[in-house]
Structures are given as structure tokens and as C-alpha cells.
Amino acid sequence: MLPLKSGLSLWMKLLGAQLVLVGLAFGGDDPEGARMLQEAQKQLSVYHAGQPESHRVLRVVYFVPSDRDPLANHEERLGRILEDVNGFYRDGFRRFGVEGRELALEKKDGKLVIHLVKGKLPASSYNYESGTATAAEAGEALKGRVDMRQDHVLVIYALCHKEADGRYVFNAPYYGGAVPSNEFSICHAADCELLDPLLLPEKNRGIVYTEHYYPRVEQTLGLFNSWYLGGIAHELGHGLGLPHDSGTVGEGRFGVSLMGRGNHHYREDKWGGRSPAYFSRGSALQLLSHPLVTGSDRGRGEKVHLCFDTLAFAEKNGVLHIDGSAGGTVPAYAVVAHVWPKSAKSDHGAISYPAVLDHGRFKLELTGLKQEPCHLKLTSLHLNGAESTEVFELEQDAKGGINIDKLTAEWLVDRAETAVVTKSPKVKEFVGDEVIASAPTPESARKLQALRSSLTPSAPSELADITEDQVFLSDVTWTDASVGWGKPARNSFWFDEKFQVSALLVLGGRFHDKGLYAHPPSSYGFAVDGKWKIFTATVGLRDGAATAASAVFIVRGDGKELYRSEPLRAGAREALSVDVSGVKGLELLTEGGGGNSNGSWAIWADPKIRR
Template sequence: MRTFYLAILASALCYPPPSAAAAPSSPNEEAAQKSAKALKIIKAWRGDAQANPSDARTLHVVYWTPSDHPAAPAYRERLSRTMFHIRDFYAREMKRLGFGPLSINLDTEKDELLKIHMVTGLKPYADYKPSDGQRILKECVPSLEKAGITENKETILIFCNLSKWDAEKMLIVQDSPYYARGTHCEGCAWQVDSPILDPNDLDKKQPMLRDRQYGRISLGRYNSIFVGGVCHELGHALGLPHNRERQDERSAHGTALMGSGNRTYGEELRGEGKGSFLTLANGLRLATHPMFSGVTREMWSKGKATLTDIDIQAGDRLLKVSGKVKHAEGTPPVYAVLAYCDPAGRSNYDATTATAIPDAEGNFTLHCTDLQAGKSASLRLIALYANGDATSHIGSRTPYAFPYLVDKNGQANLDTWNLLREFLPLQSAIQRRNQKDIHKELTLLSKSQQPKASAIAKRMLARGHPHPSPEKIEAEVQAVALADTTPASAKVGYFRPTYNRLPRPDAILQSESQIFTSGIYAHAPAKHSYQLGGKWKTLSGQCGIAQGNSGSCVFVIKADGKTLWRSKTVKSGRLQGFKIDVSGKQNLELIVEDAGDGNGSDWGLWLEPQLKR
């Protein structure tokens, strides 16, 4: 792999020298050691740009209610208690992690209650659905702008009054949006309000009530779920992704807030568990969030460092990852590198984390434990910048994503990574959009000793489709990769029709931590048609979701207008195989649907589909 010389002396001065200290023996000791090193880098870069009250970033709270639905009783008092409780949670956790009592910044009125922007919706309750978050935000924008708040430059929390409480039946129904998106610069979270949302009731084991989604639960459990839900979704609005706690963290602190901690928040008050906590990975992210730190220096600047010399070694039920930060002159330094070990399935909810602070030369080493046995998985590396930026925030996209498999005994298999490593120079050239280097790297790869790498590169070098329409292929050709043939028509739901690669810099066809030599990119909704001319007997292959995407698709194969095969819903981390009889068929259609839940992240792939005589 390629090496480099870090020749920027000024940036190197920001980093602490290598330490010979013993490895930390507990999560708390680890946090104390790493937070101190990270803060040294951060403070060296900030210089005189310390927290300034005049630059304070504030969380703006909105109460939105449908036109026919009065605000829930005592909403100002309850939501004030809710947000003050959450503010205290973040402050307590950040202090425990070694960063001091940093937390969200809230506006209050003269009566010391939370400042809430009241907005009445344009339509009645029945006209809104849980998927209407953007619609509700749009209705809030005029009121926010009147208050001098620009929606896409601030962090906003919208409580939606879309619940119905029947006190006699003790029945609660929620119909609210409940999600979030955000970075260190801006974000929005949608929450539900109800008459029984109140952190003062977190300790209540009685009375029991019935929730349409969660069934029969105590009032305290209800508030663990929904006050905890506010805390969790606010985390997303601040730029925090999902992640699950490691075993050592679970033993010490309970459940990670950004994993399933939205359901365990405050459960310790009822003696039902250890409650929720912030992982060190998320604490490191929040340490430079402008709202938490009070420092806004270059907050809108994009970090431009790269991670190089990456090496991954499999140990006893762990991965050891090493590399080097290549700092970009004139941009904020990287003060931490995070690793997310994400087993297939469950989106990124069960991704465990490891953290490292670069040394003076930018070197870092991560030790990733708690590998899930019998799972394919992806290792993602994220760089954190001193201005609050990161390689990625709540999403899973990163140029540093590496697949691996874990056997039934918890041992990692890096065969896929070892193959993928050959493509890193190519991916770098694609990212730079340097056509000369792209062609050079593909030519080198086409001569690789790895048969699969060579086959992939040769297909990428080929211009257009190597073969004509299937009906026109010579009879002596007994088998052909469908992706190498010319379709009669093609349409995809995002980007453009692409064959034998992905239409993005990582390029390689990957799914469930496997690499495929041929395939058809088919982001839902997609339809590819081929003329068979009645000259082929079988079509076989697999279908799946592109690695790093969390969508869900349904794959359909039709011939001459009739459905021959229909998959079950295919989600990330799952592959479905097929072998279809197409004897005598004239027209073949490969269709990808969105599984009924929208087509976000639905990067469907037809993997190594092959026609045989």
C-alpha cells in the first residue's frame, strides 16, 4: 500500500506524543485517557477561539399541533421538565467521559420555563401521518423565520401533538413522526407529545396503561421509551449515529443511548436496569459540537484529511486496525478516529465502536471487539475534526468501509477485505475523478494474480456491453453474464443504469460482505428488459442490497408479461438466490420494487445473473 510523508510541522504540534501507558482496564479509564488526549489536540487548534456567549448555538423547540387538536394539558411545564432532564443527562455523561459538563443550550422565558415556538398546522389531525415530518417542518418554517431562525442552519426539535390519550381506558395512541437527521451544523428531530409525557413519572411502576405499539406497560416504562426517545432522536439531530454498547460498557453502564437506550432511559429509577449512557465514540463527537463546546470557529468548513496505510489484522475474536491520518493543510486537525463494527441486518443499530486518538505523526490503532459470531459485517472508519465536522454523521456512508465475515466461533475472516484492498488506489482515483489514473489502475488490476480482481477490472475497462442483445448472441456461446449483454431498455430510481460496478467511488459490487464479478445496479424502482428470442433455457443468480446501504427491496422476474419469480423482502445483509426456467421466452424483465416503505437507500443489485442454453 502507498505511504506518504507528513510534512506539515504546524499541524503535528497539535498532537500529543505517543504514550507508553498501559492499556485501560475499564471503559471509564479508557474515557479518561482518550478524552484528555483528544482535548489537547482540540484546544491547540482552537487557540484563542474559546467559548463565546455571543456565538452560542441554541436548540430551538417547536410545539406543533393540528388545526383541530388542542395542545396537550400543561405542555410547557411538562416539556420544560423533559428538556431540562435531557440536558442534565448529556451534561452528566459528558462529564463522566472527561469532557466536562457539556450539554445542549436551551432558551427560557422569564418564568424560567422553556421557550417554545407554538405552531398550528394547516389541516386537522386525521390529515397527518407518521411520514409527514417534512410537511410539518414546512408548516413551522414561517414562524421560525419570523423569530429569526433559519431552518437549515440551526438545530430544531419539533414536538408533534399527534397523540390521543383515553384516561378512562388508560389507552395511548401515537400517530406522530418520530425520527431525525442532523450534523454538527444543523438538524431536525420530530417527537411526539402526549398528556402523560413527563420525566417526573420515570420512577412509576404503576399505573399500568396500554400503548398501541408497546402493549401493556407501566407509566414509568412509557416515559422511559418516550422521554428516552426524545433524548435519542435529539442525538441524531446533533449528528450522532446509531451504535450499540460493547459487553464491557454494558456491564459498567447499561444500554447505549444511540442503540436501544431510548427504551431504557431512567429505568434505574424503577430498579429495572442500569439505564442509558453515552458511549465514548459519541462523547468524542459531541466534544466539538458547536452547541456543546460554545466554539463556532470554522464550523461550516469541511474536513479534508485522509486515512492512509490502513491495515486490518484478525486476532482472537477481534480486529486490530491501524493507519495514519494525512492532514490537509489549512483545515481543522483530526483529533479522533472511530471504528464501527456493524453486523449485517438491523441497519446500524448494533454497530459496536472502538476509538483512537492519533499520535504526533498521525498514527492510530483501533482494537475492535465483540464481533458477532456467524455474521457478515462491515468495518467503517470515521475521522473527527476539531471544528465538529466528521467523515460522516448519522449515516453509514464513508470511503473507509471494509467488509469481513465472522465464523460461528467469533473469528474474523478477512478474505473479502484482502481482495478489496487491491482496489483502494482505483477508488481513490475515482474519488479524484482523474480519468488517466482510473485507466492506469484498472489496467494494473486487470493483470492481477487475483482472478476475481482481474475479472472485475477487465469488465470495468470494457466500453459499453461486450455482448449484443441475448437473442443475437451466437449459438455456440453456451453461457453469458446477463450484465455483459445489451438491454432493450433500462430505468433506475436513482443515478443512471450501471453495469458491473456501482455509480459511486467505491465502485465494487459488494453485498453481505461478498464481492461479485458482474451485476446490474438497480436502485428501486428499476426495470431492465432483455430480448431472449426463445434461445435460452435458464437464468440464475442472486439479488441483494449494496454494502453500506440500509434499504429494502422486492425483486421480480417476468417473462412475456408473466411473473416467474418474486423474492421476499430483501434487506441489507441478506441475499436471495434464484434459478428460473426461461425456455422459449421472448422478453425478459428484471424489476426491483421498494418493498412499500419508500425507496430511500434502496440500492438493489442483481448479482452475477447468468443465462444458459
């Protein structure tokens, strides 16, 4: 039975927020954004009405290396920092006419609760890539109080020291995301004794520091706090599921979007800056449904598969029109498209195109597109705080327009791939003969065929029975196989009922029919019995791997190392050709290339031996 008091309490909050929305409708400096957010809030209010109030909160962990003490005044400063960041989010919602929305912080007697963790190692043993190790240490130290696989956690590090020359040096992990944002999350940020919202107006005093991205920076304390407080707000946004988002085509007049490059402009108006960070429509629309904002656990953990029921692409006068419908096991309330050039080093500059659903349908008009290849990411936002994403490539056709056939092909493949990994009842329909025959491009037909083959994979051949001059090792039996995450997989990416990233092997944008999944540490062994001369492959991390992840690829013959790659990060790949003449036992291994192994989706693409 629903607890009456807590249920009524949450409903009154939702009702109160809705009444405020009515009074502020179309107000503020962004009427169109206000209409979007207010319509979304109405749908969220209906979905969460009557639910007991959630007790989930953002938990703050303060990590101190074994040979250091917490930085000066850390408790008071962190309290001010989290209140200031939460105030930024709250003001961001308020700009759209949505009152009373902010993150639920863990507090006791009105003060921020800070979980202190003393690291097992000295400061010199930790660096920017130590997030996996420090999270494990924190989870062990806080067992029974903080659950790294159930809670939303912000880890702040006392990994900053002052050199004799007065320069501060940061060696802390600084990133967030990579886990289901509505279920649990973790993000990392750095502390400094001079990090304090009270110092944002400071224009006379300065700081000199060294960190992961910058060997030497000289700034006023005001600008430094804009960067590092903005960094906490930005990485926390990632931890809560927000992608990079530089705002819509017209939002630039408000400043710089927090989830774009606004982390360097956080509250810069305090020290006289003219382009302060703001909360974009797309970011606000997505965060509005997060459980830490709604205060409800309804639907938490429910998966949302095959969310785009239909998608139709068309181009007119340089504008890309997307007409579609979105559903899922939990209803969708909005969609957001993000576009950024493929030539860009990152997606920080992604332009967003948000829309709220009307009876499950939406229309997007992507204006201002550049005449160059771009990435297109289409995300459905669901009432329980979950999201589902489809990724496409915008390329020009022979006439200089957008290649609509390629977009349609990607959609058909993505739909089929999602059906395969989720074991949807519609999977056979999506990889049927008619669909494959009508595929708009040859590559999409190959991918659809590979997905169909993954449903009933052929038994591997015995290597000793092969009479041809060459063979893919992913098509023959191995003597042993192990991987660091999941299970060994041939000719497809590994997935199961919980981990459902992909079924296809894609490396550097190129699809490979053949390959081995090899999350480090991994090992595949083959009895080649001295009958083969050359081993070739292309190695790297599958597209979509975590940016901080890396892997080293190793080939051994009869225990002797024949090849070792440099640590390869996301986006890097390497072709190799190794002489295996006389080798009887061939091993393909991977090792982690750094401190962070999360998302190290290593693959051996086209692993082939020739006589």
C-alpha cells in the first residue's frame, strides 16, 4: 500500500510546480524553451503522481591519498561548492519557468554529508586515469554506507599539492558518465584549497597550476574557480547522463552552454566575464526526468529498448527533416538530436535540436548544418529518466545534398541490431529476406546479414581440417579463451541480457564481418601446429569505447612475444602482420593500457592466418 504521507508530499510538490508553470508560462528570456520544459513537466507530473518520495540522494566522497591530509577547510568549501552547483541547475530550470527543481543532496542537520576515504596508496600512485582503482577503493572502504553500483556518487580528490615555486599540481581523475544514469552513476573531480565559490569575484589574486591537459596555467582566482567549479558542474552533468551539448542554433545569445564548453565560463559574470555558462534546452529537458530531480523511483532500472518506432528522413533547402515516433516499455516524453562535424576533435561543440513528443510523435528541423560530414545522435528521453540513443552519419550525396539513403540504411541496421541484443520478438522481421533485399546500401545489407547470422551462428571448424590457404581464426575452434569482461565472442561483439551495447564489430567507422571480442585482460589460444606462416589483423577499441580506456594487443608464439602494440585508445587502430612460421601454439592477448579499464572494448578485427 502507498505510504499516504510521502505519496501526498510528492504529489503536492509536483502539483505546486505545475501551478507555478501555469503562472510563468511563456515567461523568461526563452519562451520557446519554456514551452518545451513546461510541457515535459506536465507529462512527468502525471507519470510520477502518487509515488512515494525517493530516498536516493547524490553522495559525495572525498578521496585522500594515504600520505596526505584533507585539504584546508574542505568540509566548509565542499558544502558551498555543492550548494552553488545545485543552485546553477536550479536557476537553469527556473529560466524556463520550472520552479522547485534541483538535485537531492545528502545532508544531515542541514549540512552536506561528506564520506571521507583514505586511499591505500600514496599520492604519487594516482593520476588522471586512476578512476577505476579509486572507485574500487572507495566502494570497499564505504561498504554498507555507499554502494557504487546503486548510488549516484561524486568523488572529489585531495590530489593537489603546492610545489616550492608556488605552483599547484593536480593529479586527479576528472570525468564522469559511462553507466546507466537513472540507476547509478559515478563522476570524478579535483579539489584545491583555493576552490571556493566565495573566490569567484576575485580579480586581483592569481594562481599558477599544472594539470592533465595544461602544463602551465596562470589565472586570476576568479577565472580559476570558473574553470574548476564549472568542471565539477560539467562532470556531474555527465554523471547524471547529460551529453556534450553546445545549445540550439539560437541559444548562443545566452552565453556558453555548460555541457558544451561552458565549464570554462561558469558564473564568470561574478568577475566581469561577458559570456557566462547557461543551462541549454536540451540539457534541462533531459535532467528534468532524472530520479534525483523528480524525487521518484518509478521505473528506475526499467530498460527502454526499440524506442524509435518509426523514422523518416528528408531534406529540403539544406534543412534535414526528421519525422518519427518514439515509444518503449517506459513512454518517451522528448527527443534531442545532436550534430557535430566529424572533423572535430570532440563533440563539445554539438548543436542540439530538442522537441517534446505529442502523443508519441515528433518532428525535428535541423537547420544550420555544415556542408561537411557530421555525426548525428538522436536520443529519446523517457519518463523514468532513462534514455536510448541512435547514432548516424550525415554525409553528402553526389549532388551535394544529405545522403538520405545512408541515413535510412543506418536506421534499419540500428533497429535490427537493437532487436538482436535485446532478443526482441520482432528480430526476425527486422532481418528478414525482404528487409535485406531492400537495404538502401550494400554495407547495410552485409550488416543485416551478419545480424541474422548471429541469431543462429555456425559451428566453428577444426583448424586441422582446413585445406584452404587462409582462414579467419574467428571461424575455427580455439584451445582456450578468456576475457576480462563478459564472455569470449566470435564474429560479433559480446552482449547479454544486461550489457547490450552492440552486436557488430566496428573499428574506426569500418564494419568487420570477422573478429574476436577481447576486453582486457583477454587471451585466445589456437593450435596452429607449425602449418601457417603469416598472421594479420586490425586491432583497436570498438567505436563507442570510453575515451579514458585503452588496451595493448600482444601476439605470442610458443610463449615467445612476437608483437606488442602501443596502448591504443578509443579511435586509434593498428594493422599488423606477424611471421608465425613454425609456431605450434598461437596466443592473441590484450592487456589494459592504463589505470582505467572501464569500456576497453578491444577487438581483433579480421584475424587471419595464411600458409
